[in-house]
Amino acid sequence: MPAFLTAGRLRAAAVAVVAVVLVLLPLVSSPYVNYQVTTMAVFAVALLGLNVVMGYAGQVSLGQSAFVGIGAYVAGYGTLNGWPVLLSFVVACLLPAVVGMLVALAAARLRGLALAMVTIALPIVGTPVAKRLSDVTGGSQGLTVSWLEPPSWVALADDQWRYYVVVLIALGVFLLTRNLVRGRVGRSFAIVRDNEAVALSMGISPYRTKVLAFTLASTIGGASGFLYLAVVQYTSPETLSFGTSINLVVAMVIGGTGSLVGAVLGAVYYVLVPVLAGQLDASRTALLSGAVLLLVLFVLPGGLVSLPRRVHQLLTARRRRSATTPPGAPDGQAGTPALTSDGVAP
Amino acid sequence: MKSLQHPRRLSSAVALFGVCALLVTGCTRDTGTTGGGTEGGAAAASPGITDTTVSLGISSPLSGATAGPGTCSVAGLNSYLEAKNAAGGFAFGDGKTRQVTLTYLDDAYDPAKAVANFRQLVNQGMFAYVGALGTPTNAAVMPIANQQEVPQVLLMAGAGEFSADQAANPWTSGFVPTYSTEGAAFGKLLVDANQPITVATLAQNDDYGSGYLDGFTAAIEGSQVRVVDSATYEPTDTSVDGQVTQLAASGADVLLSAVSVTPLQVGVLTKAQSLGWKPRVFLPSNTSTPATVLQPGGAAAYPDVYTPAFAKTPASPAFANDPDVQEYTKAFEQYGTSITKTYTPHCAWSYAEGAVLGEAFATMEEPTRESFMTALRGISGFTAPLLLPGITIDTTKEDQAAVSSVNLVRYNGTGYEPVQGY
């Protein structure tokens, strides 16, 4: 148990350690490691966007990959047409935001799975649309760029420069989002998520709140698409495929729904699990990653972010068990309301 | 507020853990520039090659919808290489004999994963990247391979871009004939018939379909052959019945069915005849296996079914006594079946590709990637195992893949026979 008085200091120390590691890492590690860590930053941003709409505002979205894809296409088109980088970035955020807002305006009155279905349409329809607009998107061959090389006054290799740029932008997006979800907007998200009737009674429009959440999620998704292009240097219709959306939802839940740290952990999972599965047996990756996914959910239904709480829970439960008589009867009796007993504890 | 502390510390712990896990594969800054080999020759050895070994890498879709061809692109290659290793190894042009190791990874047809896999393989000291399947995945890898000067060769992808511009992408080369080569072969057959012919086309809505159509249209230009109707489909469609119904209304003499998905190709064959439309049919080389496509599709009902071919079908009774096929079957049973148990033509193709690698090794004078590329670009008239009579490997053509010609063959109810004209 950490002493309460040192909690603040511990926290500062942890932040400092993370910062130092983040700064020093690319200088000592191989281009491959830098690439993978940069990729984690990209997907952490994508998951952050998804978390805004699913975790904080409680609205299912199965279309996040479409916004990542649009952002990547804008960045690619901008690069190939000689736009300034800043302009590419702004448009890469704005265009997905507009698309996301339009879809939300049409769909935000829906709830639950009906809403999910509308969001599925984004990647499903987006893939053929991207192929159709081949003058802009390069069709099914995609867009290849050679972009974001370090300026001459910086003595860094490509991978190091891209690492710093991407991680810095990702940190910026995280900080902005953190302020949003901890402020008034975040509170309205939470109220709409928990009870729309209560929201209405407090003068918060659930419809407008949901539209805002979707717009924010797609803006952040677009930003991650920009970063995606910076790292991968290529984009194609595969980027916005439905499969990517599903994988993003999985990673978000694995990391921890409604948590900024969860988004980071989810991205680490998203990038690392295929690598580990490939190391074990590349021709059995589906089997291995499915098993890992279920295993993590079994142990940590609250996601990786709940690990310390879970450990704490287990420890206290054991202590209590050894101190007093075990509470509750063994489960498995027919008719026992097993669901409710599990559902009470938060 | 105490609860906030846990995730923070956790995040740093997990971040470190994640980084460490990555570092397992090695973390030194200068990886990829120094060689793993000995300094025996005049030139310093490239990474991934020693006096006794050379390590190759491949990333293909090994799970998901394209995993059938993807696993075959690994399994056939692995069979050839391992069988040759077991027989003593590969003789190199520098006089040494080396064992070849093949590391394969799954990219699930995702370009970002393919790039990550490529970088991982380079990081682990891969000498060359060979035989990967998939257009978007290889397109994403191509600029990186050329920038890092790592060979990305004998790709199992027929998009023109991998063979078209060797000056721009000197480190990249294709293996299978480009899609437009196959399309052009069909066009030529029709033009040579010298009579008015109407054609309906069904093409996959990507570089595969458009490559086919481009080659075909270029070949029939100015002739009496006319495309009267065309339709496309998405590889994710579950049925192409609607498209076939649409094309059947044209009543064209010929159907060019550039469909790369096995069940959909069978659907085309069954649907067209059920509508009473029995044109001459052209099938691409990767969806024309008699046992899995033509027989289930009832192809015997059509007056003629043509396909471009360049390799023997191992399961075909016609080749049961062929020594190449027997050797392939023996090797595949030992080294291929753990990767896939289903057959697509890519299994045979990637097996032949292994032999092309061996041919390049045999003429490669220094243990360097440059020397390997020179050797690989200088092969002509080589008869790789499993190739049909008349088909040879020629890597010296500037804008063509290693296999640049195809034989048009005709279905005779059980297998294929040479075409005698339209």
Place this chain on the structure above:
Amino acid sequence: MSYFVQLVVDGLATGSVYGALALAIVLVNRSTGMINFSQGALAVLSTFVAYAVVQAGAPLLLGLLVAVAFAVVLGAFVERVVVRRFEGGDANTAVVATIGLLVLVSGIAGAIWSYDPRPFPSLFPNATLGLGGVFVSVRSIGTTVVIVAVMVLLQLLFRFTKLGLAMRAVADNPSSAALSGLPVSRLLMIGWGIAAGLGAVAGVLVAPQLFISPTMLDFTLVYALAAAILGGLDSPLGAVVAGWFIGVVENLAGAYVDVIGNDLKIAVPFAAMIVILALRPQGLFGRRTVVRV
């Protein structure tokens, strides 16, 4: 005219494929209140069992029976061992758990049978009926008939049998169902078992067209989900009708509207769906109260 009718008939045949899987999705939702992404994967694994039985030389009908029996046990097992952990918890976590099952079960099928699609025998003769210039395969008719029969059976099950009513009660409100003495955990297992069995029937029906492979139903799943939600998640009738609607609208749009073409035809049923759901959020045949996250 016959061209138009032919396109409609083709669309209905394709729609029956979507409807078959949609029925299983509806069944799980109706009996457990969940959306099961692994429905297709479980169906594929069961269909592979039928394939193995047929490969061993047995008739397809026996293969179907074995597959259904296997699927019922598999479904109940999966519910008991995996899904129960997530019931009553966060809805997103439960959905992601079923995605995990989807990946795992596909992986198992891939490890055993590899990925390339294999031909699969049909329960129905390989013949075509023609009427006034319109052609339809006996297989499509057979598939449609079986699906309609299953749909009617499901409607009867939920409306008139004690089991069906109890399953609905559990899905609607597990805790009060338990308080009124219903064996909740057993009913959930039965619900998953029946749904998986139905999935096996759907798999065997559509495998001759789609060919059997671990990813056979991956793309179909999206259409099936759309059909299930458009029809109203609790309505078997709605699932089948919506499946047909999607199949037909898609075909007609692709053939008649040049701007849409074959590549964007999928957008049309989705656009229609958004409009319909905006007007009727509970879906075509759904009941308003049952809409849940």
